Amino acid sequence: MPHINETILVDEAATDVKELWRPSAPETTQIYDFMTRVNKKHDLSLTHYNELWTWSVSEPAKFWEEIWHYTSIKAHAPYQQVLGSDKVMFPRPAFFEGSTLNFAENLLYPANSPDENAVAIIGATEADREYVSWKELRERVRQCNNALKEAGVETGDRVAGFVGNHANTVVAMLAAASLGAFWTGVSPDTGVHAVLERLKQIEPKVLFADNASLYNGKVHGSHAKVREIVGELPKLEFLVVFETAKVADFNMDQVRPVCGKAVGYRDFLSTVHNQAALMEFASLSPEHPVYILYSSGTTGAPKPIVHGSLGTLLQHKKEHLLHCEIRPGDRLFYFTTTTWMMWHWLVSGLASGATIVLYDGSPFRPFDSEGGNGEMAMPRLIDELEITHFGTSAKYLSMLEQAALNPRNHPHRPVSLKTLRAVFSTGSPLAPSTFEYIYSSIHQDVMLGSITGGTDILSLFCSGCPILPVHKGEIQCRSLGMAVSVYDYAGNDISASGEPGDLVCTTPFPAQPVMFWPPGPTGLEKYRKSYFDLFGPTIWHHGDFVRLNPKTGGVVMLGRSDGVLKPSGVRFGSAEIYNVLLKHFADEVEDSLCVGRRREGIDSDETVVLFVKPNHGGSMPADLAARIQATIRKELSPRHVPAIIDACPEIPVTSNGKKVENAVKQILCGLNIKIGASVANAACLDWYRNWALERS
Template sequence: MPHIDESVTTEAKELWRPSSPETTQIHDFMTKVNNKYGQSLSDYNALWEWSVSQPAQFWEEIWHYTHIKAHQPYKQVLESDKVMFPRPPFFQGSTLNFAENLLYPANAPDENAIAVIGVTEADREFISWKELRERVRKSANALKEAGLQAGDRVAGFVGNHANAVVAMLAAAFDRRLLDGSNQKSSLQTALRSTTAKSHGSHAKVREIVSELSHLQYLVVFETAKPLDFDFDQVRPKNGKAVAYAEFQAAVRDEAAPLEFASLGPDHPVYILYSSGTTGAPKPIVHGSLGTLLQHKKEHLLHCEIRPGDRLFYFTTVTWMMWHWLVSGLASGATIILYDGSPFRPFDAEGGKGEMAMPRLIEELQITHFGTSAKYLSMLEQAALNPRKHLHRPVSLNTLKAIFSTGSPLAPSTFEYIYNSIHPDIMLGSITGGTDILSLFCSGCPVLPVYKGEIQCRSLGMAVSVFNYAGKDISASGEPGDLVCTAPFPAQPVMFWPPGPEGLEKYCKSYFDMFGPSIWHHGDFVRLNPQTGGVIMLGRSDGVLKPSGVRFGSAEIYNVLLKHFADEVEDSLCVGRRREGVDSDETVVLFVKLVPGCPSNISDLAARIQAIIRKELSPRHVPGIIDACPEIPVTSNGKKVENAVKQILCGLNIKIGTSVANASCLDWYRNWASEHS
C-alpha cells in the first residue's frame, strides 16, 4: 500500500487562524457572488467548488472585482470549458494594455505616494507613482525612436533594480512586443550590477551579445559610477551599443505622451524559460490578460494585498516570482526590489548576517514578505529569532504574511516561523510554476494554517490528484500527480517560436499523460481530506519508487531538517535503477555536512536510516547514504535532482545552463563510476 503520512490519518496541527475573516476581500467577493447568482456559499471550500464548476461565471466576476481596465469590452468569457488543448480563448473581443493596468490601477494611491522602492545593500531609491509613469514614458519613447517593430523581442540581462521594471513596462506598453528574459531577441538590455561589492558584467555581456545574431540594440544601465564599460567590445555585429542616458537623449519629441497600445487578451507579454537542467529550456509565452487576471486574483483574494501595502519578494529577475511581484502594482501596492545578499547585515551593531531580511522588513515596513523555502530553512538551522536578537531585537509589527515557494516548506519550518519570526501572520506556502506564471495552490486569509500544508487549491484552479492510471485519488489522501481539469486564462499562449513544432512541444509538455482535457503539471502531491490542504512531495520526475512504492524526496528532506540540522547543511535524494543492472530502484541520499562537523559518515548514515524508518516507513529508508561536497542547484536555488538521477542511472545527458554550479556534477559522475 502507498505510504500515508500521519498528518492525513490523524488530526492536523493548526498553527494559525484568522481573527476576522469577514473583513477580507475574499469574503467580500463571496458575498457579491452570493447576491448576484443566488448562491449560499458560506466557506472557502464552497466558493472553490463553485469557481471550478462555473469557470465562465467565476472568471467574469474576477474581471469585474479586480477592475480590469480595458479599451474594448469582451463579447464572450469562455466558449467551452471541456478541453484545455488546444488552449481555449478567454474574453474574446476585449482589448487592453498590460502596462496601463500596472501603471494606472483603478485603486491607485495618490500619484505622490511611493510605488517602487529599489534597495541594495548600501542604497535606497524611493519612486513615486508619478515618477514611475514619467520614467516609463521616456523609456517607451526611446524604444519607439530606436525603431522597435511589431513582433520584436526585448530581452534583459538585468539585476533586480527599478530600471528593470521601467524597461519591462516600457516594452509592454507599446506595439506588439514580447518581453523575453533569457535568449535571442532584437534588443538586449544589459546591466552592470552592484551591491556593497561591485560585480562587473562586461565579460558576460560580451558572451551573450556574440551569440545573438539578430541583436540590433544593446542598452547598458548605469548602476555603478563611473560607468567603466567598453562599448566597442560589446557592440552587436549589425547594431548599436549605448548607455541608457544616451539612449533616452536620442528621442526627438521629448514631450511625446504615453499612449497605450490596445491589444488582444492573448497578446504576448512575457517569454519565460523553464529550468532546462537536463536540456534546452522551454520558451513559454504568456498572454497579457491571463497573467494580469491571475496575479490580481492571487494578490487581492489569496494574499489580502490592498492599496498602500508593501510587497516584497526575495527573487532575481529570472524567477517567475519577479513578474508576480511586479504585478503587485496593479493592486495599488508598493513593490520592493532588492539586489544583494539576503545575509548581509544592514547595521553596524554587530548583528549576525542572517538578520538582513528581518531588518529590511522593519526598516521599510513591509507587510507581505516572500522568499524561498530554502532561505527560511537556513534561518531555522541557524536558530535565529529576530524578535530576541542579542544585539537589537527586530520589530516585525507591520508584517501580515510570509510567502514561501521554490520547494516544499518543511513542517518543522512552519513551527519555526510561528515560534521565532511572528506568531500572528498568514504563512502562505504556495506552488505554481513558470509554466503558468502563477499559482495552482496558495495561501488563504480566511483559512487556518496547518503544519506542513499549503492552505488551499486556488480559486478557479480545478486541481486534483491523479494516479498513473488517470484515476482521481484526491479524496483518498494518497500521493499522486497534480493535475488541473478545467481551463484557466493563465495557460500559456504558445511556445516560442510560433508554429507546429512549438504546438507539438506544448501538447507533449502538459497533455501527453492524461489527454487534452487534463493539464499534467509534474508535481507529486497529496491532498489532506480533513483540511483541504495540499502537501508537496516533490517533482513527479523525481519520485522515488523502491519496490513500487511511490514517495517524494521532500519527505526525506523534512526528516533531515527536523533531526539533523546541526550536522547536515543540505541534501539530495534520488532513485537509482540502471538498465540491465538493477532489478529494483535504490534510494540514494547524498548529504553535505555542516562545515567543521565531526560526524562519521557511517555513524551518521545509520542514525539517519533509523529515524527515517521510525518516522516514515522501512520503504523510505535510503539504501545508500554518502557525504558529498556540494548540492547542484539552479540559479534560483532549486535542487537539481533529475540530472543527478540520470547520471547515477548511467545516462549520458547534456546539462542545461540553468545549473548554477554545474561543475559539481563531475563529482557525481565520478561517484557513479566508482559505485558501478
C-alpha cells in the same frame, strides 16, 4: 508507466493537522467580500472557502467573469464571450474574446487610483534606497516608451534584460509591454552559456544590461559577459546599458552589436526627437504575449514559455487581492531575481495599487557588526521599509530555522516586525518544522502562505487564504478557479483518498501559456508534450507530486513527480526525507539530495540513494548514516529508508536554488544526458559521475 495495482505509500505523519494560525476577522477580507457579491448576484448561499472553490471550478465562465469585474480590469474594448470551451485545455481555449487591453496600462494606472505622489516602487540594495512615486514611474516609462519606439521596436518584437531587480528594470519592462513587445529577463549572475541558451532562441531586438551589480559587499562588473552575449546575437539592434554601479572598465565600443548600436541609458533617452510625446498604450488581444520565461533546462536547452497579457493580469490580481489580502498602499516584497517567475508576480502588485519593494543583493548583507552572519538583514529590512507582505524561498526560511534566529528577541538590535501581516514561501516544499519555526520565532500572527505553481503558468495552483487556518506542513488551499486534483499514473482521481499522486488541473484557466517559442507546429508540439502527453487534452499534468488532505482541504507538496522514489513499487516524495533531516539533523547536515537509482539491465528494483552535505564542509561522522536511517524508519516507515547514504561535497541547484534531482538521478542510472546551463554549479556533477562509476 507503473501498473494500476502499484502500491501508494501514505505517510502516517500526514494525519498531523496541527493548526498554527487562524484569521481573527475573516469577514473583513476582500475574499469574503467577493464571496458575498457572488452569493448576491448568482442567488447562492456560499459560506465557506471550499464551497466558493467548488463553485469557481464548476462554473469557470461565471467565475472568471466575476474576477474580471471585481479586480477592475482596464480594457479598451469589451469582451463578447468569457470562455470558448470549459472542457478541452489543449489547444488552449480563448478567454474574453473580443476584448482589447494593455498589460502595462493596468499596472501603471490601477483602478483604485493611488495618489500620484504616493510611493509605487522602493528599490533597495545592500547600500542604497530609491523611492519612486507613481507620477515619477509613469514619466520614466513614458520616456523609455518613446526611446524604444524611436529604436524601431514594434508589437511582437522581443526586448530582453540582462539586469538586476531594480526600478529601471521595471521601467524597461513596462515600456516594452506598453508597445506590445515581449519582455524576457535574465539575472546578471547567470552564466553566459545559460543566457545565450535562452536569448538565441527568441532573438531580441533590444537588450538592456547592467554595467555591474553589487552582491555580498562587492561590485561585480558585467563587461566581459555582455561582450560575449552581444557577440552571439546577430539580430540584436540595440544594447542599452544601465549605470547600475560605478565601474571604470565598461567600454561601450567593445560591446557594440554586430549590426547595431551600444548606448548608455541616458543617451538612449536623450536621442528621442520629440521629448514631449505622450505615451500611447497599444490595444492588444487578451492572448497577446507579455512575457517569455523558460523551463529549468537542467537536462537540456530550456524551453521558452510565452505568457499572455490578460491571463497573467487576471491570475495575479486574483491571487494578490483574494488569496494574499493585498490592498492599496500595502508594501509587497519578494526576494527574487529577474529570471524567476516570482519577479513577475511581485511586479504585478502595482496593478492592485500596492507599493512593490525590489531588493538587489545578498539576503545576508550587511553583516551584523556584532559578529553575526547577516541573518538579521531581511528582518531589519522589513522594519525599515514597513513591509506588510514578505516573500522568499523555502530554502531561505530553513536557513533561518537552522540558525535558530528569533528576530524580535535578538540580543543586538531586535526588530518589531509590527507591519508584517503575511509571509510567502515557494520554490520548494516548506518543511513542517519550518511552519512551526515561523510562528514560534518570527511572528505569531501572520498568514503563512506556502504557495505552489510554476513558471509554466506564471501563477499559482495552490495558495494561501486569509479566511482559512494554517495547518502545519500544508498549503492552505487549492486556488480559486484552479481545478486541482490528484491522479495516480493510471489516470484515477485519488484526491479524496489522501494518497499521494500527480497534481493535475481539469478545467481551463486563463494563465495557460499562449504558446511555446517558436510559434507554429514545433512550439505547439512542445506545449502538448509538456502538459498533455500523459492524460490527454482535457487534463493538465503539471509534474508535481502532492497529497490532498480530505479533512482540511490543504495540500502537501512532496516534490517533483519526475523525482518520485519508487523502491519495490512504493511511491513517495523526496521532500518527506528532506523534512526529517531538517527536523532532526540540522546541526550536522547543511543540505541533502535524495534520488532513486535503477540501471537498465543491471538493477531489478530502484535503490534510494541519499547524499548529505555535512555542515561546515566537514566529514560525515561514522554513525550518521545509521542514525539517519533509524530516524527515517521511526518518523516515516521502513519503506522510506534510503539503502545508501553517502557524504557529498556539494548539492547541484538551479540559479533559483532548486535542487537538481533529475539530472543526478539520470547520471546515477547511467543515462548519457546533456546537462543544461541552468544548473548553477554544474561542475559539481562531475563528482556524482565519478561516484556512479565507482559504484557500477
